[in-house]
Amino acid sequence: MVLSVVAVLWAGVVWLNRRRLAAVDGTRDRSEGTVIFVEPVRWLFVVWGFKSFVYGLRRAGCRHQVRLFRWSGTAGALLVLPDLMRRGRLLRKAERLARLVERIADQHPGCPLHLCGYSTGCYIAAEALRRIRPNLRVGRVILLAGTFSPTFPLADLSGRTSGVHTFHSPVDFVINGLGPLLFGCNDRRFSLAGGMVGLRHAPGFVTQYAWSGADVSLGYLGDHFSITTPRFIAARVAPLLTARGDYRPTGSE
Numbered sequence: 001m002v003l004s005v006v007a008v009l010w011a012g013v014v015w016l017n018r019r020r021l022a023a024v025d026g027t028r029d030r031s032e033g034t035v036i037f038v039e040p041v042r043w044l045f046v047v048w049g050f051k052s053f054v055y056g057l058r059r060a061g062c063r064h065q066v067r068l069f070r071w072s073g074t075a076g077a078l079l080v081l082p083d084l085m086r087r088g089r090l091l092r093k094a095e096r097l098a099r100l101v102e103r104i105a106d107q108h109p110g111c112p113l114h115l116c117g118y119s120t121g122c123y124i125a126a127e128a129l130r131r132i133r134p135n136l137r138v139g140r141v142i143l144l145a146g147t148f149s150p151t152f153p154l155a156d157l158s159g160r161t162s163g164v165h166t167f168h169s170p171v172d173f174v175i176n177g178l179g180p181l182l183f184g185c186n187d188r189r190f191s192l193a194g195g196m197v198g199l200r201h202a203p204g205f206v207t208q209y210a211w212s213g214a215d216v217s218l219g220y221l222g223d224h225f226s227i228t229t230p231r232f233i234a235a236r237v238a239p240l241l242t243a244r245g246d247y248r249p250t251g252s253e
Contacts, residue, residue, distance in 0.1 A: 017046050021068060024054040033064040033112030033139075034104055035241060038097065038121030038128075041083040042072035049118045049144075049228035056233025062242050064112065069097055071124060084120060084147065084179075087188055094127035101132050114139040114241050115161075118228065119175070119195070122146030122166075123186035129160050140165060140240055144227050145172060147180060149189035155203045162205075165240050167227060168198045169211035175224035195224075209236070 035057070040048050047068065054066045071093040076083025083089075105113055115138065117125030122143040129141065137159065143166040146152075154164060168176075176196035184190050198208050211222045218236070219229035226232070 017051075020051050021047055024051055024066065027054075028063050028065045030065045030104075030108050031111055033114070033241075034108070035064045035066045035114045035116055036069050036097070036101065036104075036125075037066055038069045038115065038117040038125045039072060040119030040121050041080055042070075042077045043080055045077045048225065052228045052230050053116070053118070053233055053237075056228070056230035057238050057241070059230050060234035060238030060242070062238045064114070064241060069100065069121075069124075071096070071121075081183060084186065085183060085188075087186065090120070090124055090186060091127055094124045095131055097124060097128035098131035101128060101138060102136060105136055105138070112139050112241075114141070116142040116144065116237070117146065118144045119224065120147050120186055122195070123148045123152075126152070126154065126157065126164075129157050132160065137161065142237055142240060143167065144237075145169065145176060145195035145224055147176060147185055147193045147195055148187050149180070149185040149191050150194045150197050150200045151189065151191075152185075152187050152194055152199065154199070154206055158203060158205055164206040165209065165237075166194070166199060166202075166206060167209045167211070167236075168195050169222040169227070170196060171211065171222035172196045172224050 037050055037053055039050060050068050057064065057066060072083050115125045123146065125141060138161050141161050141164045143164065145168065146166060157164065172195055176193035180193040181190060185193050198210060199206065202208060211220065215232060218232040220226050220232040
């Protein structure tokens with residue numbers, strides 16, 4: 001009886017999550033620009049962070065179209081670890097994301113096009129950037145609580161983006177600390193993840209932001225899940241996507 005009730009409640013949560021996603025995925029006019037949100041592992045079949053991310057952008061007045069890039073599989077939804085540890089599969093998903101980026105750039109030349117990865121989605125977003133055609137340059141890349149290692153190389157992405165902005169928290173110890181120590185980061189190194197301790201020797205076009213106690217007032221408690229709370233996204237992330245500057249994609253055909 002208890003299991004049946006739990007199953008019904010869980011199914012209701014998943015249904016509500018998908019319905020809310022459908023209400024915000026791909027909304028607004030592409031002429032304002034596009035942000036591709038690369039999902040984290042879809043643990044328990046729930047897409048985490050996307051709805052609140054979109055609400056945060058809208059709260060700040062950002063009118064960009066926001067599209068969800070789905071990649072997490074059934075095994076990851078059930079057990080998490082397969083989607084964290086199967087590097088070959090993650091790279092295949094990065095290849096698919098790269099082709100999507102190219103299609104959007106070709107269909108809407110001159111319109112802003114940005115990437116935002118969350119958790120394992122950061123690894124896929126960065127690897128996708130490596131795989132877009134050489135003459136294509138996108139806008140800003142936002143990496144939220146990435147589960148790659150602190151030595152994950154980004155220098156070769158120079159010239160492919162107008163800037164990379166990474167967010168990490170020293171108190172994100174369970175997901176980006178203990179987990180990577182036990183099971184490895186996405187790039188198969190066993191260490192604290194960059195989403196906890198930041199990146200070492202980051203190139204000049206990469207800007208890093210460490211969590212501070214002041215972020216608590218924005219709803220970001222330093223953990224792995226509240227980083228996409230609407231107030232934090234509106235205050236810290238939206239300005240990066242709407243700021244004037246050289247962030248329009250070049251090289252579209």
